[in-house]
Amino acid sequence: MKETPSRGRLVRLLVNGKTHSLTIPPHRLLVDVLRDDLGLKGTKLGCETGVCGCCTVLIGGAIVKACLTLAATVEDQAITTIEGLARDGDLHPLQAAFVEQGAAQCGYCTPGMILSSKALLDAVPHPDEEAVRKGLRGNLCRCTGYVNIVRAVLSVASRKAG
């Protein structure tokens, strides 16, 4: 039976297509491993209680809150952070849409918002406004009032309809 001793064990983390082997104690959070061990600062710390969603990452295509995830429990699963969206310097359509629509003010919720939006569109390619708002329920924004965020997501959704 596998066990993670308190001092840690070697854990294979697959992040944005790259495999990292890190010694991780059982209590370490995924958000801290991503930010501090892997230097991926795009995933943010906000409420640190699983409410605000700025720590959102994709695991196997599904959004989760990295501040509530013990890193050792996501070994061998495909983790995508905001840094993993752009391809060879080209912005992901959602990133471009957020820029076009002015969907970021302070930008702190933005990585989580974009990843949640990506998960939504991957599951529901043509959501209506209500579905977009429901899909983003786990991501709070204190700046924008959500209007431009929703507009950005809908603009990508309607493009896909072409």
Add this chain to the structure above:
Amino acid sequence: MYEPETLDEALHILRDSEAPVLAGGTALVLLLRQRLFRPDRLVWLGRCSGLDHVTEDPDGAIRLGALLRHGAIAAHPRVRARAPILAEAEGEVGDPQIRNMGTLGGNLCHADPQSDPPAALLAMGALVRLQRQGGERLVPLEAFFTGYYQTALQPGELLTEVVVPSQPTGLRTLYVRFLAGPADDRPLVTVGVAVQVEHRTCREVRIAVGAASALPVRPRTAEERLRGQEVSASLCREAAALAARELDPLDDLRASAGYRRHVTEVVARRSLVRALGLEEG
């Protein structure tokens, strides 16, 4: 952190260890971070196979593995067909991320009063299977919750399955959740209703009220008021008043007991009227 790969391994560990069980982590990891308790070890069930099934028995009962995520239950075609009230409640839990992470078994064992699944499950007369090394017992969910964040789970036991018994044909079910404010993820009051009406007479009725008190309850005086009676909006009003009266509501920063009692009455009345297909009188 123990990482058992089979139920037997897990039960073997739990027989001798008081280590808390980690499923999805949405409740436990938060408690650990807030230092509300500091266990030496955890038993993580993420590698444990065989606890994420949705099975329909020949008699029509649905059995759900304890490690099923809320989102998976909400989307499962068999659950949507056979127990739509549960699919609906599961689809409201927390937010999309929490629904991808949290499990039904974890939710029930954590027994946070302000939770969605219990009222829906109580309205279906659900039971839970509690297993330990060398034995198991099937406990009605109503008896499983024993207090504020407390359950009947004994040391060495693991909740492995939720059983939704087969339901009478023509049963109409409804799940309603009331939020204190639009940004809230947790409900203030939840109501689950299951009714069977024949020629305007209420043949079978189950009302469940969750979130408003330390444990979810079935207000029997309200059910008795309806059972065998010709349905009407005014009867719903009486039953709802009885449900509210029977409640022992929580009183805290989120809302006073009086407010919870009042909201329960309103939500129960509206739910009954809707479930019975009546016009509000």
